[in-house]
């Protein structure tokens with residue numbers, strides 16, 4: 001750092017010697033008091049502003065989009081008209097779109113953001129982010145972030161080009177890392193050493209984007225939203241200030257930097273956007289879909305609602321008997337910070353269960369269960385807290401049929 005600054009400072013007075021002197025630069029040259037120029041520069045640029053009063057109670061939602069297409073046929077695509085309507089709705093609902101850098105500045109206590117704020121991110125690096133989404137976002141004057149995985153740049157087909165990314169960068173679009181290869185970061189590809197491979201995906205992608213575009217990369221999005229402790233730790237060590245999953249949440253200022261949630265929005269699941277823009281009662285837990293909510297008290301779960309457990313690899317179970325005739329293939333379990341987990345559902349016992357294969361960090365987790373009953377989607381949620389100091393013989397819910 002110093003090495004690059006010092007020659008610049010020494011050269012600066014020479015560069016301006018032949019042109020009209022600005023007052024700042026004149027001061028630099030006229031510095032005959034024996035102080036080194038470095039001090040003068042620091043003085044001239046220092047801004048002794050007191051830290052701003054920031055709104056610590058603001059809530060932020062982060063959107064994750066992928067492709068913008070007229071004929072959406074998969075869970076990555078959204079109709080441009082639908083996207084535009086969503087952008088319009090944010091304005092109508094009084095939800096302010098803030099840029100990634102402002103979001104992070106707020107988290108550091110340096111800048112305030114409106115009470116209901118949204119960050120827009122677009123993953124992978126599809127050209128439609130440039131050709132379709134960008135013009136729409138410009139209409140609204142919304143900042144946004146492109147999460148790029150570098151292997152997918154300039155490869156033809158639907159991929160974005162480096163030249164397009166340069167244009168976006170020049171216009172102030174935020175560009176961040178989404179790895180090199182877009183593999184699930186929990187497992188190395190066959191035959192590769194996990195640590196070395198992971199290091200390259202996390203550090204290497206940051207370096208490529210920084211070198212190619214001359215920018216500073218501060219955010220990282222996990223491919224598929226999947227991660228583990230090793231991944232999170234290494235990414236924080238790489239200097240990322242924010243790591244993003246695809247588990248949408250209304251986030252407060254204290255949301256963990258290594259697992260920030262995003263709502264993945266596409267045409268096939270319009271409920272996700274509705275859920276996101278419903279800031280509800282601001283209690284930090286996102287309100288449910290517009291479907292009948294089942295009181296979790298009516299359902300036997302393990303751990304129980306609001307239970308504190310000392311175990312870091314709990315088995316999560318719930319008996320769905322109270323839901324009625326559940327369509328077996330429609331049962332889905334989500335866990336905050338993990339997203340959709342491969343829970344097993346047994347139609348005979350009506351039990352759904354999932355055993356964690358990785359250790360949970362001590363904190364509160366929300367479990368969201370959804371299932372279709374007679375074509376209608378029902379959802380319920382409850383939370384539990386992993387707390388190593390909780391009594392080991394703590395109440396373990398007896399799940400019927402377990």
Ligand SMILES: [Zn+2]
Nearest residue numbers: 123124223224
């Ligand atoms: Zn992706």
